[in-house]
Amino acid sequence: QVQLQESGPGLVKPSQTLSLTCTVSGGSIKSGTYYWTWIRQHAGKGLEWIAYIFYSGSSYYNPSFKSRGTISVDTSKNQFFLNLTSVTAADSAVYYCATYTRETAFDIWGQGTLVTVSS
């Protein structure tokens, strides 16, 4: 069973770039089954899809993040990544990595990592 684990800095300064890693275990990131996904959740609020990527590199973004976000994949490390540039306090949230399939939805989730943007 695929498992996901997010990692990254808990604290990022305003205007800097947020970089997150999701490590995939229990399966290959080259599986043609999944789109590898980032979703975030502001404290006490709802969920916001950021982007997903196929192992081949084909990526899809929420239009709200297309100018600042970059999702990428490293098949040799079984990891995928999110970079979010020019962060502000509004980017403070729990960031989840997840899997998306065309057959179901977001069906496997990491535990989430809290990111705070503050000087």
Next chain:
Amino acid sequence: EIVLTQSPATLSLSPGERATLSCRASQSVSSYLAWYQQKPGQAPRLLIYDASNRATGIPARFSGSGSGTDFTLTISSLEPEDFAVYYCHQRANWNTFGQGTRLEIK
């Protein structure tokens, strides 16, 4: 962007009662509607996909219905572990989520 509106915001019920949660889309999403359960400090868990299909391992007391713009998640008889926040999600046009319904113990 398709906006999903969930109602009620909070639902107060007792164990054993039936829960009915609603999700309305601002335009048709066909049957591309999913439901998730989230407990405090945990990631969301997929319950229902494509409006009415239970995800793997989800108990039969959870059921989903609807199509187009109006959807319902029903929990037939509440168990103590069902008290949580529930989100709907559409994947017909990119991906958006509702704001959530908090199901609390009365």
